Amino acid sequence: MEPTQVKSDKKKVVAVVGGGLVGALNACFFAKRGFEVQVYESREDIRTAKVVKGRSINLALSHRGPDGAEARGDGGEVACLFVQIVSQGIPMHARMIHSPDGKQSPIPYGKKGQFILSVDRANLNKQLLSGEKYIADGAKEHISVDLIVGCDGAFSAIRKQFLRRSRFNYSQTYIPHGYMELTMPPRDGDFAMKPHYLHIWPRNTFMMIALPNLDKTFTCTLFMPFEEFEKITTGDEVLEFFQKYFADAIPLIGADSLKRDYFRLPAQAMVSVKCSPYHIADKCVLMGDAAHAVVPFYGQGMNAGFEDCVVFDEIMDQFNEDLGVVLEEYTRVRVPDDHAIADLAMYNYIEMRAHVNSKWFLFRKVTFTRTRYHQAVKRWQWQDKVINRGLLVCGTGAVLGGSYLLFKNPPNMDKVNLDVEKMWNRLVSLGTS
Amino acid sequence: MEPTQVKSDKKKVVAVVGGGLVGALNACFFAKRGFEVQVYESREDIRTAKVVKGRSINLALSHRGPDGAEARGDGGEVACLFVQIVSQGIPMHARMIHSPDGKQSPIPYGKKGQFILSVDRANLNKQLLSGEKYIADGAKEHISVDLIVGCDGAFSAIRKQFLRRSRFNYSQTYIPHGYMELTMPPRDGDFAMKPHYLHIWPRNTFMMIALPNLDKTFTCTLFMPFEEFEKITTGDEVLEFFQKYFADAIPLIGADSLKRDYFRLPAQAMVSVKCSPYHIADKCVLMGDAAHAVVPFYGQGMNAGFEDCVVFDEIMDQFNEDLGVVLEEYTRVRVPDDHAIADLAMYNYIEMRAHVNSKWFLFRKVTFTRTRYHQAVKRWQWQDKVINRGLLVCGTGAVLGGSYLLFKNPPNMDKVNLDVEKMWNRLVSLGTS
Numbered sequence: 104m105e106p107t108q109v110k111s112d113k114k115k116v117v118a119v120v121g122g123g124l125v126g127a128l129n130a131c132f133f134a135k136r137g138f139e140v141q142v143y144e145s146r147e148d149i150r151t152a153k154v155v156k157g158r159s160i161n162l163a164l165s166h167r168g169p170d171g172a173e174a175r176g177d178g179g180e181v182a183c184l185f186v187q188i189v190s191q192g193i194p195m196h197a198r199m200i201h202s203p204d205g206k207q208s209p210i211p212y213g214k215k216g217q218f219i220l221s222v223d224r225a226n227l228n229k230q231l232l233s234g235e236k237y238i239a240d241g242a243k244e245h246i247s248v249d250l251i252v253g254c255d256g257a258f259s260a261i262r263k264q265f266l267r268r269s270r271f272n273y274s275q276t277y278i279p280h281g282y283m284e285l286t287m288p289p290r291d292g293d294f295a296m297k298p299h300y301l302h303i304w305p306r307n308t309f310m311m312i313a314l315p316n317l318d319k320t321f322t323c324t325l326f327m328p329f330e331e332f333e334k335i336t337t338g339d340e341v342l343e344f345f346q347k348y349f350a351d352a353i354p355l356i357g358a359d360s361l362k363r364d365y366f367r368l369p370a371q372a373m374v375s376v377k378c379s380p381y382h383i384a385d386k387c388v389l390m391g392d393a394a395h396a397v398v399p400f401y402g403q404g405m406n407a408g409f410e411d412c413v414v415f416d417e418i419m420d421q422f423n424e425d426l427g428v429v430l431e432e433y434t435r436v437r438v439p440d441d442h443a444i445a446d447l448a449m450y451n452y453i454e455m456r457a458h459v460n461s462k463w464f465l466f467r468k469v470t471f472t473r474t475r476y477h478q479a480v481k482r483w484q485w486q487d488k489v490i491n492r493g494l495l496v497c498g499t500g501a502v503l504g505g506s507y508l509l510f511k512n513p514p515n516m517d518k519v520n521l522d523v524e525k526m527w528n529r530l531v532s533l534g535t536s
Numbered sequence: 537m538e539p540t541q542v543k544s545d546k547k548k549v550v551a552v553v554g555g556g557l558v559g560a561l562n563a564c565f566f567a568k569r570g571f572e573v574q575v576y577e578s579r580e581d582i583r584t585a586k587v588v589k590g591r592s593i594n595l596a597l598s599h600r601g602p603d604g605a606e607a608r609g610d611g612g613e614v615a616c617l618f619v620q621i622v623s624q625g626i627p628m629h630a631r632m633i634h635s636p637d638g639k640q641s642p643i644p645y646g647k648k649g650q651f652i653l654s655v656d657r658a659n660l661n662k663q664l665l666s667g668e669k670y671i672a673d674g675a676k677e678h679i680s681v682d683l684i685v686g687c688d689g690a691f692s693a694i695r696k697q698f699l700r701r702s703r704f705n706y707s708q709t710y711i712p713h714g715y716m717e718l719t720m721p722p723r724d725g726d727f728a729m730k731p732h733y734l735h736i737w738p739r740n741t742f743m744m745i746a747l748p749n750l751d752k753t754f755t756c757t758l759f760m761p762f763e764e765f766e767k768i769t770t771g772d773e774v775l776e777f778f779q780k781y782f783a784d785a786i787p788l789i790g791a792d793s794l795k796r797d798y799f800r801l802p803a804q805a806m807v808s809v810k811c812s813p814y815h816i817a818d819k820c821v822l823m824g825d826a827a828h829a830v831v832p833f834y835g836q837g838m839n840a841g842f843e844d845c846v847v848f849d850e851i852m853d854q855f856n857e858d859l860g861v862v863l864e865e866y867t868r869v870r871v872p873d874d875h876a877i878a879d880l881a882m883y884n885y886i887e888m889r890a891h892v893n894s895k896w897f898l899f900r901k902v903t904f905t906r907t908r909y910h911q912a913v914k915r916w917q918w919q920d921k922v923i924n925r926g927l928l929v930c931g932t933g934a935v936l937g938g939s940y941l942l943f944k945n946p947p948n949m950d951k952v953n954l955d956v957e958k959m960w961n962r963l964v965s966l967g968t969s
Contacts, residue, residue: 269805270762274707329703372702 114139115424116248121255125391125408129252132416136424141248145255192220193315199300205351209300219301221314250426251387254408257374257396262389265378273378278398278452280309281329281370287313287321287356294319295355306348313352323356332370338362373398377445379438382430390415395441401448407441547572548857549681554688558824558841562685565849569857574681578688625653626748632733638784642733652734654747683859684820687841690807690829695822698811706811711831711885713742714762714803720746720754720789727752728788739781746785756789765803771795806831810878812871815863823848828874834881840874 117133119126122144133140197211253261265271287295294315296302302313302321309327316322335341341362345353353361376396382388391408415433422428550566552559555577566573630644686694698704720728727748729735735746735754742760749755768774774795778786786794809829815821824841848866855861 270710272709274709276705276707277703 115250116141117250117252118143118246118248119252119254120261121253121259121391121393123254123256123391124405125393125412126252126254128409128412129254129390129415132412133252136419138249141246191317192222193298193317195219195221195299195301195315197300199297199302201302201304201349201351203306203348203350221301221316223316250385253387253389253393254391255393257376257392259389259393261387262376262378262393264387265383265389268383271378271380274376275396276375276449278373278375278449279328279330280326280452281332281372282399283325283327283332283365283368283370285323285325285356285361285364287323287352288360289319290355292319294321296321304349304352309348311349311352323352327370329370329372335365338365341365375445375449377442379442380431380434381437382434385427385430388415388430388433394437395445397445397448398452399448400451401444403444403448407444411437411441548683549574550683550685551576551679551681552685552687553694554686554692554824554826556687556689556824557838558826558845559685559687561842561845562687562823562848565845566685569852571682574679624750625655626731626750628652628654628732628734628748630733632730632735634735634737634782634784636739636781636783654734654749656749683818686820686822686826687824688826690809690825692822692826694820695809695811695826697820698816698822701816704811704813707809708829709808709882711806711808711882712761712763713759713885714765714805715832716758716760716765716798716801716803718756718758718789718794718797720756720785721793722752723788725752727754729754737782737785742781744782744785756785760803762803762805768798771798774798808878808882810875812875813864813867814870815867818860818863821848821863821866827870828878830878830881831885832881833884834877836877836881840877844870844874 114137116139119130119133119140119142122142126142126144130140130142197209200208200210202208251261253259255261262273266273289295296313298315298319304311309325309331311323311325313321313323335344339362342353342358345361356364374396375398376392376394378389378394381390381394390411392404394411395407397404397407414437415429418429418432418436422432547570549572552563552566552573552575555575559575559577563573563575630642633641633643635641684694686692688694695706699706722728729746731748731752737744742758742764744756744758746754746756768777772795775786775791778794789797807829808831809825809827811822811827814823814827823844825837827844828840830837830840847870848862851862851865851869855865
């Protein structure tokens with residue numbers, strides 16, 4: 104059959120929609136396979152933009168120890184980039200809890216050698232895109248491609264097309280909390296607080312965290328119910344609020360900056376999105392936040408997006424780039440894991456709201472380690488006792504495709520960490536191949 | 537303040553979007569309040585259309601005994617219509633179970649005097665719309681109104697506007713089953729089967745039901761997983777399938793009709809939709825399937841939609857038609873009840889799939905009565921033992937606004953039935969006032 108012959112000779116074209124972290128990593132993977140890659144991004148090119156607009160939450164990239172880093176090579180551009188980025192991250196070996204009276208108490212992450220990395224999102228993005236040749240702007244044009252990869256984030260335009268089709272399961276859940284970012288400048292040319300910590304001010308129904316940046320600033324993020332944000336309407340009220348709850352942060356951020364920056368942007372919403380399937384025939388596939396936006400309380404959001412790319416790449420190998428089979432398999436394999444991560448993030452959020460500070464951090468400590476399934480079950484049971492209403496046994500991801508459940512049996516509790524390790528090894532192996 | 541004066545003198549205008557059951561009832565309620573009512577419907581006027589396209593599942597309207605009917609009056613057009621419709625419904629006092637060998641066994645609905653009504657949807661719709669003066673077609677035009685009421689069904693265009701806004705919680709879940717309608721004609725001028733029964737052919741993972749119509753036909757509805765529908769591709773395969781599972785229905789439907797009608801339309805999808813809030817400021821509100829499409833396995837879908845109208849009308853009285861307050865209160869009151877009904881319907885669907893026939897019907901019998909909360913809990917626990925995977929304690933409608941949960945604490949188990957009674961009384965009182 105001649106047409107097939109012709110087609111297989113031609114370079115396949117993939118349109119990656121979204122030039123964020125997941126889009127950029129995908130672009131690298133597809134380029135490595137010999138696809139012609141086109142990256143579409145509606146925002147300004149992050150590599151040339153002076154100020155990065157939109158969301159810029161600092162990311163805590165977790166990985167399980169520096170084993171992989173030793174295998175660092177210079178063969179593959181993807182892994183190279185990744186290793187380079189990780190080496191530029193600021194390791195945080197512990198959390199630093201700030202109590203209302205200003206006292207600081209470190210809580211390590213568990214075993215020796217475990218840490219999370221504070222990586223600037225904009226910087227990471229720039230790095231990943233540096234391997235890419237194609238950046239188109241958001242202008243309307245007709246394109247003809249073999250595959251569309253939707254990596255366009257929590258409010259994905261590609262996913263909207265899925266929503267127009269029948270039998271697409273979908274849920275979006277906004278939480279009552281919003282977030283606001285504030286910058287803590289350097290002090291005498293150095294970090295204003297100890298840099299190798301994730302600083303946390305837990306205050307029951309709200310909290311502030313601070314992550315270190317390479318420029319010696321901290322990005323402080325205040326998480327609070329929208330109704331509380333809205334109660335504060337003047338600069339003096341901002342100061343009063345901080346005086347009561349985050350007094351030690353006022354001189355470090357600066358009273359004047361605080362009064363001004365609080366009103367710079369309104370608090371931003373956080374949404375948890377689940378859907379299924381992730382693909383349409385052999386034509387289109389969703390990855391990253393476009394497929395599964397999670398609330399940022401489990402620290403796996405970005406990892407999950409990266410994992411999407413890695414898993415997809417593995418399936419491409421497994422099924423010899425036969426897109427019809429590959430996309431279906433990707434949905435089959437990936438939906439349960441991504442839904443589990445979304446659930447765990449929401450679970451942590453509920454825990455955080457429902458419990459006193461210390462318990463939440465105890466809990467987070469547990470989840471950071473390789474929690475086994477039976478421990479996970481114990482945790483649900485514990486929740487059963489604590490959250491006083493609205494609790495009932497519920498069920499069956501199998502029946503509903505999982506998209507309806509808040510919590511489902513998470514056989515993935517192990518997998519969450521294992522896959523990060525696997526991803527890491529995979530990236531490094533690409534680098535040395 | 538003159539402008540206010542002017543406004544309050546002017547007749548308020550409400551645009552009811554959707555001329556289905558809920559839209560028509562709403563139109564009656566608003567007209568009764570002295571609003572100028574405009575009903576918008578994109579489909580052909582059901583009162584003049586010869587064939588009603590789209591979904592036409594027969595509806596089983598449940599109500600708790602004929603007490604209300606005695607109070608039938610001629611004062612209010614709304615209740616009058618309602619009473620008239622109910623009096624034209626065909627009461628079904630029991631289910632009639634058809635076993636594979638053709639044996640029929642009746643199972644009453646419980647206490648004496650309890651029954652459900654088989655009401656033809658198209659007929660009910662015509663009746664309700666007969667009170668209305670305004671029907672516009674789907675042509676584009678700019679309208680200026682005081683309130684938009686979205687009653688435009690499970691795939692609501694009004695709800696799509698809600699989806700474009702931030703902090704709107706939404707979920708749509710398609711079930712693996714589809715449905716297909718087949719008509720069983722009269723036999724020698726009379727019903728082909730006993731008319732005062734809901735006929736059911738339970739076959740584990742699929743089932744057929746049949747409801748009587750006034751023209752002495754039965755509407756048979758086959759519920760089956762899509763993948764099973766798709767396996768049958770020829771007329772002979774249809775007959776073979778019916779021979780195996782619904783042999784007694786073949787001569788009643790007619791072998792030739794069966795072979796033809798099976799392929800007339802593809803099997804239709806069923807979706808469960810939950811969202812929150814139901815309103816935008818004082819301008820727009822969702823009711824009926826637009827707010828909460830449910831899978832048709834609990835028999836409360838239409839009742840829930842009617843209840844929306846009744847509850848809204850009560851709140852209008854309570855807050856003196858102050859739309860800003862009314863709409864907010866409607867969301868607050870109505871979301872938990874509607875979510876509970878969606879959950880219960882999905883629960884019944886899961887039960888139906890998971891259990892052998894007899895257990896499901898036993899279960900349905902329980903839910904038809906005024907099941908108390910502690911019994912509901914027992915039921916969840918029972919489910920815990922039966923459904924083998926994917927089961928975990930989950931939680932808290934309070935935290936998530938409920939839109940994420942499959943099952944939540946249903947304090948509404950009582951309310952479901954009580955509200956039907958309340959609604960009934962309310963409608964009758966309108967009729968006699």
